[in-house]
Amino acid sequence: MTCMTDSSTHYFAPIAWVNGTWAKDALLEVASNGTWANIQANASRDQQCGPTRLNGPVIPGLVNAHSHAFQRAIAGMTERAGKGQDNFWSWRDRMYSAANRITPRQLEAIAALLYAELLQAGYTQVCEFHYLHNDTQGKPYANPLEMSGALVRAAQRVGIGITLLPTLYMRSGFAASGLRDDQQRFSSTPDFIFRLCENIEKQFGGRLVNTGLALHSLRAVGQGAMQEATSHVQAHAMPIHIHVAEQTGEVGDCVDLLGQRPVEWLLSHAHIDAGWNLVHATHTTPSELQGIKASGAAIVLCPTTEANLGDGVFNLSAYAKLQGNWSIGSDSHITRSWQEELRLLEYSQRLSLQQRNVMAAASGEISTAAALFNAALAGGSAACGQAMAGLAAGNRADFLVVDTASPALLGVPHDRLMDALIFSSPDAQFTDVYVAGKPVVRGAQVENWQHLATDFSNAMRVLWA
16 A cells, blocks of 8 residues: 555554554544544555655544533633532522523524634534523524524534534422423423424434433433433434432432432433433442443543532542443533543542542553543443544544644653643643544634634623623
C-alpha cells in the first residue's frame, strides 16, 4: 500500500490511542459513511506516503453522556449564598427561574456556544436530557419541535453529534398528582414523548442525530408511565436515561413512599437492562451496585456538577472492582472539560479513601488515567446508543489531535501523555477535532466561533438584564 486511491479517507498519526493504549505509526482509514474502515499500527515508511499526516498524537472523541444545555446560561450565576441552608433544592429554584424564561431562539444560541465549547474540549457527541417542552407560560407550542429543534439545529451549526433525549416529566414528587406551577414548562406524557422522538428522527435523523428517551426521575414519573416508556424503548432499541439517587432527600422520600431505595426499586420493578443509563446514582449500596452491574445497565457520572451541588461522592472504587459500565457528562456545564471531570472523579475517591491511584487499583490497570479514559470511552456508546467506543473498525470516526505544545504536555514522554492529559492542568488543548472523519475544529477553535459568541452574549444580556 504505497498510494491510496479508493473512496475512503486515510490519515497517519505518529501515535494513536488504540485498544486502550498507545500505538505507534498508526494508519487510520475512514470509510465513506464516516466510520472507521481500518486501523493499522506500525505502518512502514512506504505505507506512510499517501495518507494525510496529522500533526500530533490522536485519541478518540468522548461522548458527553448528560447535558442540560440551557443550564450553560446559569454557569457561575448561582455561587452566592441565599437565606438559610444552600443546597441542591435551593439551587433548583434558581435554575427554574432561568428555565422558565428562555425562548427557543435563546436556547439555540446558548446551546450552539455550549456545543462548540464541548467540541473544542474533545467531546464529539452529546446526550441532551431535554425537558423544556412547552412555552414560557407552560402552554404547548403550535410546533411541538420548537425547543427540540432549537437544540438539534445548534448541534448541526457546529458539527457535534447529538442524541436527543426528550424527557418524561409528569409530577412534582412521589406523592404528587401533577406538577407545580413553576414546572408546567416540563409537562409531558408518554404519547407526547414518543411522537417527539419519531418527528425528530423524521426531520433531523441521520449519522449525527439520533434519539433516546429520558425519565426525569422516580419522583417525576409513576410506575405505569415508566412501564409504557420502557416498552417503547425496547421495541425501538433506544437508550433510556433517568436521574436516580442523586440526593439523600430523594432516597429518604423514596423509602418512605415506595418502601425501597430508588435504585433498589428500579432493580425490582423496572427490569432494567443494557439500554438503561442511571444518571448520578450517587447514593447507592454495594448490593445495588452489584445489581446494576448484573443488569448490564450503565451509570452516568457528572463529577463537577455533583460537587457543585453538594450531592455527595459516588463509590467508584467499589463499582470499578465489579467492572461496572459508566460514562461521564457535564450536566450543568460549570465546566466543559472531560479532563476536569475525570480528574475530579479520581480526586474525590482519593479524598474519601485517603489513597492514591484509586481507579488503577480498583480496575487492575497500571495507569489511573488510562483506566478512567477507557471506562468513560466504553460507557459512552451505551449512553448515546451508537458505536462510539474508540478507534476500531465500525465505530464512528471521531478523533482528536492533541497539541503537544500545550504547557501541560511539554517534555512529557509519549507513554505518559494520557497521564498528563488528565492529571496536569491547565488542560492540554486539541488542535483539531474530527467528527465522522470530517474536521469540525481547526487551530483549537470552531470556524464560526465569533458569531456564536455574539449570539450567546446577546441571549445572556436579555436573560440577565
